[in-house]
Amino acid sequence: MPFEHPYLPQTENDRAAMLKTIGVAKLDDLFEPIPAAFRLAKPLDLPKHLTEMELRSEFQQLAGLNKSTGHLDNYLGAGAYEHYSPSLVKHLLLRSEFYTSYTPYQPEMTQGVLQSIFEYQSCICTLTGMDVSNASLYEGGHAMAEACLMARAKTGRNKVVLGAGVHPEYAQVLRTYTHNLETQIVQAKLAADGTTDLDDLKALVDDSCAAVVVANPGFFGCLEDGAAFATIAHAKGALLIACVEPVSLALLQSPGEFGADIACGEGQSLGLSLSYGGPYLGFLAAKMALVRQMPGRICGQTKDNRGQRAFVLTLQTREQHIRREKANSNICTNQTLMAIAATIHLGALGPQGLRDVAEQGVQKAHYLAAKLSGLKGVKLAFGAPWLNEFTLDLGVAAEPVLRRLRDKGILAGVPLSRFFKERDKQILVAVTETKSRAQLDVYATALKEALA
């Protein structure tokens, strides 16, 4: 009996008829161009196929081995956050005209995706205070790397100075990306209050500097003085790149307001599920003067031959499929569906909803921080203002405490030793609108017990 599979439509009759039309005797003959030596003589060393029913049960079991946010109270952040996304977002993403389509190369039949991208770009621009946004990059770290490369291309300079609050993994990605480009990456020191040491920063920024990157809020949760960064950068002719968290932009000065030239960051907090790290959404926006350096797809408005407004991928001479080795980036497939998700999520929230989410996170975080820092030996690690994520110093080694809390059903924070060996008493705690006062109180009690 032939191999029957729901994804394979050709029946034995179909095959026979098709082979006849082609003019070969058997299907294997079509593989003759592959030298016989390369054609597999025995089956792959893998399990046999599973039916849909079996797939569901096998993966249900695997999923069951993970403790989701529904099973453990989750206070992990550090670049990926648990937020509530209204039901409608997932429903609209399941519109298969969106998710089963390719990059909109033929605009006449893909206005839906194109207009959604245009709306996404508009959302990112208003959030960041920038003029132009692309249609998405892979994720936040990638977006920051591309932003630096934009600055490098624009200025013709080869040094990047990072603020102290840049996510350590973002910094690593940047280093990997620029490894062969002879680019110098330096990072300013952290001041005692948890922000960038601006004197150190100033010292590092010189005439060879293409860009200064300010992360706001910084990795440790603290708010930076964006305007001071801008002054320092611009004084030396460097561009200012702001790496920002989009929900916070409902409350904070936008990059545009404090003088950034490029804004970038991770868009996951705009309604994307945590999904163990991806698919997420790198966003990248800039001042109009930088549009030619911008990597990736950009959607523009135009008219059709009937006089209607319409949308199309534009300025494509920046891109790899046209310019090949001269392109300003190699990106092809991006994260469009995630951009659409973020756009729908932002539409569902609106400005007031986004403010509500941001404010509730901040208020709940401050409520929790006050409770936790009231415990013996526990204190906030830094004094600078912060929003909904803070560095907590437990006074003792954090790992065993975290393990005890985990046993009580709480993922209490990200241990900073993961990134900085020496910070082994500190944890990074993120609080969002999803937590109730009752949960926060449970956390405080549990920490007290875990420390006792």
Add this chain to the structure above:
Amino acid sequence: MPFEHPYLPQTENDRAAMLKTIGVAKLDDLFEPIPAAFRLAKPLDLPKHLTEMELRSEFQQLAGLNKSTGHLDNYLGAGAYEHYSPSLVKHLLLRSEFYTSYTPYQPEMTQGVLQSIFEYQSCICTLTGMDVSNASLYEGGHAMAEACLMARAKTGRNKVVLGAGVHPEYAQVLRTYTHNLETQIVQAKLAADGTTDLDDLKALVDDSCAAVVVANPGFFGCLEDGAAFATIAHAKGALLIACVEPVSLALLQSPGEFGADIACGEGQSLGLSLSYGGPYLGFLAAKMALVRQMPGRICGQTKDNRGQRAFVLTLQTREQHIRREKANSNICTNQTLMAIAATIHLGALGPQGLRDVAEQGVQKAHYLAAKLSGLKGVKLAFGAPWLNEFTLDLGVAAEPVLRRLRDKGILAGVPLSRFFKERDKQILVAVTETKSRAQLDVYATALKEALA
């Protein structure tokens, strides 16, 4: 502040502008036609509104109080069965053009629903061997009641004789429906082998008889001799109604084959979720001569003014919206979406898939039955052939045994005492393709222990 709600679009400004256009000072004035005495003076005695986030968590908690088929191995049947439905079915049902549309009164913009109904009717006809199907009724019991009323209308007679295997709740629904129609409902005795006592049936069927109803398989799981029923019914000029389970029709003689005039039943087993009893799907099909007596929507094929094939609700002079008190039924809203679900499910299975499902249920049931009836004191209650559902006699009171099995994570069967006080040692066990051999073995062991 006004009441803000995502389902209510009018802002304060909108309201003001609209009231101005209408020409009233305030919104409450529009309610003046309602005498003041009837207008509520104080808020309803109900909790305040919940946001989406709160709704989700409140109902998640309620859902958690139920033990689903994922938590307990489920062998309950008796008219509702656990089957596997391919993922695509749910996905397609979430196409909002289907589920947010009304009855297709304007066929030009609802060809999607109409064609799906036409396909549904075609599926039901091939399954049952009938000429015409309607677009759905509420559920199986309702379908049987309407079938009897069709026969009553067609024959002008007023008596219905039920086979012994008719579902007790279906019989009750029929009694309720015909309560004021002076219709006589009688039921033939059960023979020792679990089928209808045909002699008794013959004795009950006389010249006043509009219809004889054969349930196949019967409520106790046993297969009836449909042809014998047909002979008995037709000999007295009565119509034969076959109340059938659609999955079994992949294996069994169809009602058309054994001479039924009307076929009806519950369509839940065609991919609909158990959902604690509804929404389900009553199906009803008949020979062409009975089409005028058929209740509910019927979709027909026709042409449009461009010469294209198209579909439309037809033969509407049977229905309440045209004929009012002279209509052949009062049904208006039906279960169209469930009919579409069943159609997609049948398309996903195809004839071979439906046979696979039916055969696997039968084989697994027989495997289990053999194991169980090997236990001391346990035996099959009836000797007649059966498919995937059987009546098991435990030899002792069933309730405590079932409770013990439940504690081991098994819903071992429906206690027949639920319907027949005297059958307190018997349970009805249904096995479908969803059960693995390992599960069946666990059941057998658990029963052994529970009886020990």
Add this chain to the structure above:
Amino acid sequence: MSEEKLIFEKSSPGRRASTFPELDVPLTPWDQILPKSARRASALDLPEVSEQDLVRHYTRLSQRNIGIDTQIYPLGSCTMKYNPKVNEDIAGRDGFRNIHPYQPDETAQGALEVLWQMERWLGEVSGMDAISLQPTAGAQGELTALLVAKAYHDSKGRRPRKVLVPDSSHGTNPASASYCGYEVETVKSKADGTVDLDDLKARITPDVACLMMTNPNTVGIFEKDIATIASWLHAVDAQLYYDGANLNAICGVARPGDMGCDMMHFNVHKTFSTPHGGGGPGAGPIGVKEHLRPFLPVPRVERRVDGSYFLDETAPQSIGRIRTFTGNFGILLRGLVYLKSFGSDGLAEISRGAVLNANYMLALLKGRFKAPYGDRCMHEFVLSVADKKRDKDVSATDFAKRLADFGYHAPTVYFPLIVAEAMMIEPVETESKETLDDLAALLMRIDDEDPAILHAAPVNTPVGRLDEVGAARNPVLRWMPTKP
């Protein structure tokens, strides 16, 4: 968009859109199970297609259909409001979706609590004393209530034979009445759209079992004399039935139970936002006053003192069972979610929004279209294009078909029967002012168009006007395999 073949016409023998695991138990020989004579001999002409082709077929069919999610659906009497997505998600939870109706009550406490709460919410919203969630749709609710009334009269040893319905009533009212053996008598409406009190009074005799009223009635006018009518009926122990299809007009503002109504049904799929699904499913619970409670169908959901819930089948005076199992649970659940999303502080805003929208729409249109029942309405209103039919041969159907060209579903046309060339518009509260402005402007634009355009419409839809007469005369009601 070109024609979409039938799924059967895409079938090719041997194709599969799904496969099942191999049988993992030893095979019992078929001859030991199933006598040859019982086996199916006839062909099973189900489609054989690949998964992609199946998905594509129904995706395309869906694209040949419109719903609330594509455009306003101003179908009067149908309350086509937004169907919240969160309701679908909640109803899709494993704990609600995958539970068997015969599970022991202890394993279904969440489901029972949903039903119990739903009864309480509906009771408070309607002012009724007892609720049965059994009926599957509005029409079954009507039937159930009429059977309850019958049982009530029986219990008093009375056998009234008549049910009164206004001439503006919905078809299910008389159909349900005759279904349970009543004689139906039609009561006239007055020029203002309300029941003619004189005609009604003359008909109220001890032989009347029940009057079925819709309030606001089907022309969107509140029957303000309902209390008087109730008192006339009660004087002869006749029951006042409230058809709840129009509850969206008064939800949270006034209650049928306070107006003298004895029994009613709810259309959960209208007032409480559950999706219509192209014709169903719905849910049609009924509410009754105390004197009718004993006669409600079984099962009943009850709560023990310890707070646990159970299904009770032991009601000696009950009319019995009106359907198998325990009602359209999945729909009732969605309805409860919807009710809770509004709560005591929000429920009135539903009707306030609905009545505002309807009056606004009426205000926009009344200068151009004849509004036979005046300048004000409740949640819906009826226009008549009889004058346009006469003057320029443009009918309600023509308007309906031309609307389709712009992607709009038509209002309800030719109902209620008392209005010639009726167009019944129910704009519902979930529609924004802009949407109403657009629809009103479009209706006026269409009214300005050359009648020839309207007669030819629709031209932008996948199919044009259909040969409905032909469909009924030569019924083709199923696909048939072509004989080889």
Add this chain to the structure above:
Amino acid sequence: MSEEKLIFEKSSPGRRASTFPELDVPLTPWDQILPKSARRASALDLPEVSEQDLVRHYTRLSQRNIGIDTQIYPLGSCTMKYNPKVNEDIAGRDGFRNIHPYQPDETAQGALEVLWQMERWLGEVSGMDAISLQPTAGAQGELTALLVAKAYHDSKGRRPRKVLVPDSSHGTNPASASYCGYEVETVKSKADGTVDLDDLKARITPDVACLMMTNPNTVGIFEKDIATIASWLHAVDAQLYYDGANLNAICGVARPGDMGCDMMHFNVHKTFSTPHGGGGPGAGPIGVKEHLRPFLPVPRVERRVDGSYFLDETAPQSIGRIRTFTGNFGILLRGLVYLKSFGSDGLAEISRGAVLNANYMLALLKGRFKAPYGDRCMHEFVLSVADKKRDKDVSATDFAKRLADFGYHAPTVYFPLIVAEAMMIEPVETESKETLDDLAALLMRIDDEDPAILHAAPVNTPVGRLDEVGAARNPVLRWMPTKP
């Protein structure tokens, strides 16, 4: 279908499509939290719409788009195959969807096992020794692998400066190469579509770091001399990169690792059926031979002797991190589900189906359209309409636009660059014979049409041909609020 406004143009101040519960903790005064100077002063011009209007907007936008679920999408090089629904359901499970990338490994064993298994499956399918799942898409996979090669050469104290790419290669190949500082040299193709071996051989020097090959190449022809090419490269310690975009042609039939390839990327969103999502997300894992393993990016998924899994960041020779967190997990998961649905007994059937379909389609069309590379192909083929352009002024674009009128997406046009007026067709294995017949017939019908019809096309789509030049000349890249 008329124009669909921007969501911003449907906005009205104060409308909400969602609300949140009230704050349940005591308010910390904002002045204590956030200095005034840090607060946002500029407007936040996000849309303010109701839930229904939002849902309707994106439902309508989706209807202005096509996807695989609406019609065959024969876009060459893109492998637009069926996206199984079960994959979406599995990826949507709470246990996969709602887990944080920094959860302790003990709480994410299921996710880690998914990644571990995926590495094993990809390794066996490709014949590669080690897999990294980090890269987010094919282009990032290329970049990662080139960085790995660089680190390898570094480790040997060599600094070759060149990367060779055939002129038929995909744009990302040269772009990725120059991205990491390599000089790109282009190798010619021969008339039969394969790499010109003489030209290639002449270019292979110790200064060559890598040759990037696609096999079958972008014209659908298998580069049968790949082993020879590999040996030439290896003689100078240059690496052979396999661009896995066309893996659908050989999956389960032959393995890049057996052909002398040293490294490669997979396009999970092509070969392994994950949805393209209108442009992304994808996943672009890479596979390498043993000698390159030490240089793979971190983190690595490892298994302890007790069977538990963990993420390892300690690889001293690693190129470091290529992205934040641990790859596009949700996509990799879907890919694994897909692979398992075929298994060892079925994987070859994917390519067998794809190659059968492509050859069949080519056989149907070759009489009418010029097939520059002969009668046979692997999983895709290229046609040229240069003659039709010359003879009747009908271009590949014209064919593309006219196909849109019938609801069909165009083939890839004007790629690869070596073919004039190229139309590159990849019919994929999930398309039925009937669908292929229909598309072939349609292409021939279009070829028979008056060129004027093609030039005017599309006319049946929501919008007609666009002013793309104007779009680039006067870029309007975002909506701007109109100043009041």
